[in-house]
Amino acid sequence: MGRQKQGTSEPTAQAAHSERRIVHVDMDAFYASVEQRDDPSLRGRPVVVGGRGARSVVAAASYEARRFGVRSAMPSTRAERLCPEAVFVAPDFARYRAVSQQVRAIFARYTPIIEPLSLDEAYLDVTTHRGGLETATAVAEAIRSAIRDELHLTASAGVATNKLLAKLASDANKPDGICVVRPQAVDRFLLPLPLRYLPGVGPKTQQRLSALGLQTVADVRAQSEAQLIEWLGRTGERLFQQAYGIDERPVQAERIRKSVSAEDTLSDDLSLEALAPHITAMAEKTWRTAQRGGYSGRTVILKLKTADFRILTRHSSLGTAPTSADELAECATALLDRVGMPASTRFRLVGVGMTNLQSTEQDPQAEQHRLFD
Ligand SMILES: [Mg+2]
Structure with a gap:
């Protein structure tokens, strides 16, 4: 297979550097450590x-x-x-959420630009706000010390010029470690990494890449963008960017969540009758996300995409929000009766979501924390 470079427009990692300073903090085995x-x-x-x-x-x-x-x-x-x-x-998600708020309060001493990814990890943009400290690395170390001293938990941190590199770096010296990827050291850090470390490269994609002879970031860098796109479509495009350590996404401070959902493209196109187990699986995934956030939703949504890419959604509004994954799955599955497509229709994607979110907690303290997020 053609392994030589074809394009002439490979960006260099150097060109991709911005002056941003991003820290990714990831608590070590968070729920288990709290326990x-x-x-x-x-x-x-x-x-x-x-x-x-x-x-x-x-x-x-x-x-x-x-x-x-x-x-x-x-x-x-x-x-x-x-x-x-x-x-x-x-x-005990209520307890994990409370600890997560304490961690977030520590972040806020250094920067207001905090983007939580889940209860146990967040991106921080410390380009301009460093709480009086000189460097992004000093901020990351101060945060790790505060978490250790005040909360008796450990966190790992990655420091870099963008979110992609910071997240990869926080994983590099886990647990209780820090990794700083300086602009001039991006290639040294990135090139040997196995591709499965990259966000979006799951086991399936990894298999495809491996079949193409691509194991590490260096293998991807040996290919032109055109070749990667030819092989892998949009995944190839993303992989090319990632392989050069390019990621321009800003750190976005938390917005209020309005809905929660999960969807999955099926490996084979299926008839309506065959969708129920997939709906159940997506309901479970959606439920887990909602449970971690401490909310449920009074409107349940079923989303389907037909084999010829038509998207349809059906929803039902309930008197009371589901209180379990089973209840959510039941509501979503019931919506199959309202799909109203010819029996010959095949479906390629199943999604389950909830909107009209409301807190499942009675604890007024939790509400208050959320208000001041
Ligand atoms: Mg973690």
Whole structure:
């Protein structure tokens, strides 16, 4: 296969540098660490946060459990097989949210530009606001110390000129580590990285890349953009940008969430009758996101895309918001009756969402935190 460069317009990593200073902070094994902090009997033991049932998944695994191969998002039954001595703890998202707010309050000492990605990680733009510190690295270290001293938890941090590099860097020295990718060291950091580390490269894409002989960022850099696009379409375009460490996305301070959803492109086009298990899977995913945020939604939405790319949505507004993944799945599945397409129609995508979000918490303190986010 043609491995030589064809294009003439490869950007250099140098050209891509802006003067931005971005920190990505990622709490180490967050839910599991909070559990171990708050219950000394769990320290040093393999802790799995999540239910034990056949349909439960691992929400977080302590480093002791990870040594057995347990990972978050893995079915709990698999985790039990891998690590029979694991201690299962039911997740307590209200507590994790409260700790997450404390972490965020520490960030806010240094910069107002905070973009949380989840309860346990966030991007910070410290280009102009550094809380009186000289460098972005000093900010990252001050934040890590404050988290350690005040909250008795550890965090890892990545410091770089954009979000992509900062996020990759925070992973480099986990747990309890920091990695600074200076502009002149971008290539040294990036080129040896296996492609699966890049955002958007899941197991499926990784397989495709590997079949093309692409294992590391350096392998991608040996290709022209045109070649990558020919092979991989839009994924190729994104990969090309990522391989040069280019990422112009700004750090966006949190906006108020109006909806929550999950969707999935099916590996085969399916008939309407065959969609129910996929709807259930998307309902579970949506429910997990909502649960972490402490809300549910009174309007349930089913989104489908036909094999010929027509998008249709059906929704129903409920008297009370769903209180479980099963309830959400049930509502979304019921909407199949209202699709009204010919029986021969095939579908390529299934999505489940909720809007009209409301807090599931009675705790007025939680509401107040949200107001002052
Ligand atoms: Mg984390």
